[in-house]
Amino acid sequence: MSPSAVDVDVKGVTDTTALVAPDPTTINALAAWRIKGAVPTGTAALSNSDMFKSPACFTKPKAKRWDHIISNEAKARKPSTLKGAAEYLKRPGMISLGGGLPSSENFPFEEISMKIPSPPGFSEEETRVSGRTVTAHKHDIREGRSLFDLEVALNYGQATGFAQLLRFVTEHTEIVHTPPYADWQCCLTVGSTYSWDSALRVLCERGDYILTEEYSFASALETAQPLGIRAAAVGMDEQGLRADALDEVLTNWDSKARGARKPHLLYTVPSGQNPTGATQSAHRRAEVYKVCQKHDVYIVEDEPYYFLQMQPYKAGVPPPSSRDEFLKILLPSFLKLDVDGRVLRLDSFSKVLAPGSRVSWIVASEQLVERFTRHFECSVQNASGVAQIALFKLLDEEWGHAGYLDWLIHLRLSYTRRRDDMLHACEQYLPKEVTSWVAPTAGMFHWIEVAWRKHPGFAKGLSHAEIEESIFKASIDRGSLLCQGSWFRADTNIPEDKMFFRATYAAAPANKIQEAIKRFSDALRAEFAL
Structure with a gap:
């Protein structure tokens, strides 16, 4: 059963009063506020999301202050002297001899062209036939062809990202999530893995614990470990993170026994959770948020799979008939609930x-975005200019927000088909005597439980780890690779009661998915002597 996308009422409990968020910003309203704000187009031009938000944003209450959770490292960071000098470049007639920005004459790229789909023809075949070729030239801005060009994109930029793409993601955030407080900001980053690494540095100290699902994204855990940050596992069910389990961990936290202060940071993947594929319902998200309010816990919402929410399995529900309907059936993000x-x-x-x-x-x-920006200025500086201008040409100049939503609807249906292929194969081949699963409603992953105590080796004293490894190798020997569930355990000190294997339906075609599941089934039947 798919999680519900019902309206959720979450009340502020500190300096932010309860409020009812306005209707989501519509694409049609976008043009009205775009006219009022120009996009800075100069090299390394300063910009922020306030330049691109709708007037309605500024009527809302401001966020709480988070001084008490910002790390000593983050507090020590000062603004970049050299980056800050860019504010003077906007003065008319200014000649800069200050920054070490190379002349675009020495950029050996005169133009870059890409062929992209023309909505609604998103398939590879349709793109080959009817797709458009778009080109970014070196001097499009000065020649009046575009708001973004290679002269700017290939040079140094601000840590927040180039204004042209920052505008798009700011508008996208407001259209989809409508944050219910005034002073939110966006900042472009170099992939979410680096964003998470930065979050740990900005919000935690060595020796801290973070809270996360009992099975969590392996790379997220491996990012925290070298920083001396440990994970406290929170129980899960078919909807992912359990609010009651989160409350229990926090209420019963024993700082002396744990050797660390009570956690103040929750890391969660609410939609299509990696590795379990679980998705938190709207009600569950509201419950988790209220527990975090109760214990003053800050939430890191890692949502790469948010738009891979799928049609209900075997429910016969028609796909969204419009962009507005698509936006309405999406589950509310934590950001949307964040008073x-x-x-x-x-x-x-x-x-x-x-x-x-x-x-x-x-x-x-x-x-917090200001602290992250200070961190980025002295580390990665900014996301790739080549990637940013490519995304700008696709999303802003060609598709616009309407075309991007059409693409996301296309992905919803594509992943629904892939998920269905995976589930059909499991229903056809996997031995029901020893396997079970819950149909995923979002993401890329299918979480298969194996009744490991029915394995013949259990009666002979083999451990959970030994049986899991034996099944894994038997599947590998037959040419099918699934991930062991133990690879994703947040706290390896807690004995494993259940056994899982993770399969992904993101890349392989239907016939390959079917064959891989058949081979995994053969391995299970051999291992369990079925």
């Missing part, structure tokens, strides 16, 4: 356009 400004949203183009672009963005209160 306190206690959510850092990690958003990304990786799962919906191209992982290799390494362009993502964060959304949080102005106070």
